[in-house]
Amino acid sequence: MPLTWFPTSQLLWVRVAAVLFTCTAFSVTAHGGGLHQAGMADWCIFCWAFSFACSVLVLLVEQCSLQPRIPVSWSNFPITVACYASLLCLSASIIFPLYFIKGQNSYGEQRDHRIAATVFSCLATVAYMVEVSLSKARPGEVAGYMATAPGLMKVCQTFVACIIFILVSNPVSYDHHAALKWCMAVYCICFILSMAVVVLCVGECTGCLPIPFSKFLSVYGLLATVMYLTATILWPVFHFDRNYSRGGDKAKLIAVSVLTALNFLLYIADLAYSARLVFVSG
Structure with a gap:
């Protein structure tokens, strides 16, 4: 045997x-x-x-x-x-x-x-x-959501957000203007929702939502894209414009700007994929 x-x-x-x-x-x-x-x-x-x-x-x-x-x-x-x-x-x-x-x-x-x-x-x-x-799922293959491109992008979105949290927290670089506090709110809200999607998929709890999971993904993807667009614009303006800047670690502030733009692109790609992807959650 x-x-x-x-x-x-x-x-x-x-x-x-x-x-x-x-x-x-x-x-x-x-x-x-x-x-x-x-x-x-x-x-x-x-x-x-x-x-x-x-x-x-x-x-x-x-x-x-x-x-x-x-x-x-x-x-x-x-x-x-x-x-x-x-x-x-x-x-x-x-x-x-x-x-x-x-x-x-x-x-x-x-x-x-x-x-x-x-x-x-x-x-x-x-x-x-x-x-x-x-x-990862191949084209036309039935697979769990996390094996698809949008699922993998959710992981990348949460990881990038965690790096942003580390950079903006030591020292705190978002508390001297309301626009920067809004950027921090964007990072937190989108991180929580993306992580919630990961947990729901891994825990097989997508059926617990009051609306269809696919509709939730589409609405959330559009909302997160718009929110990250505002953060991508506001963060560099209120940190590098002479009228608003209060100094700080320029390397970290630039890194946050780059990571914010990266997550914005990830959310755009996520929204585009989610709009046309047919999958079966495992």
């Missing part, structure tokens, strides 16, 4: 690779990285450890055939985890070398450990991106 504990498939081996890469990244860093900037170091280790734990969970559930016992939509959960993990590892792959390799006076084994962690973080990012590519 053939063994079926580890069936051979591209998706399986990509997930195994992601587990090995993330485990190596945070293990090498914790063992000999010699990190002193706790905030950024903790963030990078969290990215790797969280991605590792979620990937191990997905592997165990699938290899033990426990999907029916898990109270989530298994057509949505694995790809959602992979998409978030790819973004987390990508952020760690950028932040870690900038803070702990470039311009640092580290030598010998300490520097080697940091370079190794960066390499394995990049490999993990690639592995998760490949997993997303293998798992």
Whole structure:
């Protein structure tokens, strides 16, 4: 009788690779990285450890055939985890070398450990991106919402919003004008609604809405696009115009402007896809 504990498939081996890469990244860093900037170091280790734990969970559930016992939509959960993990590892792959390799006076084994962690973080990012590519819905294929382009864009929207929250909160850069407070309200409202869509799909609760899910997506997509349009215009005007500017960290303010514009484009693309996409939520 053939063994079926580890069936051979591209998706399986990509997930195994992601587990090995993330485990190596945070293990090498914790063992000999010699990190002193706790905030950024903790963030990078969290990215790797969280991605590792979620990937191990997905592997165990699938290899033990426990999907029916898990109270989530298994057509949505694995790809959602992979998409978030790819973004987390990508952020760690950028932040870690900038803070702990470039311009640092580290030598010998300490520097080697940091370079190794960066390499394995990049490999993990690639592995998760490949997993997303293998798992996403193909044209005409019946799949869960999170496996479609709009579903994956919801993940990107929430992740970009989280980065914006971090940038505008330290130091606070939205409290000296009502227009900037409106921008912050836009970020919060759209983040909450996008995250609500992700939770509803993963938790198989889309039927709990008082209106059809497809109609909710269309209305929300239009509303979020218009709101982000206003934030894309107002944020740079009230931070870089001499009549309104109060200084601050220009690099962070520019980054927020760029990320706001990026999320605006994501919401436009999301709205366009949602308007014509036919899917079956799993």
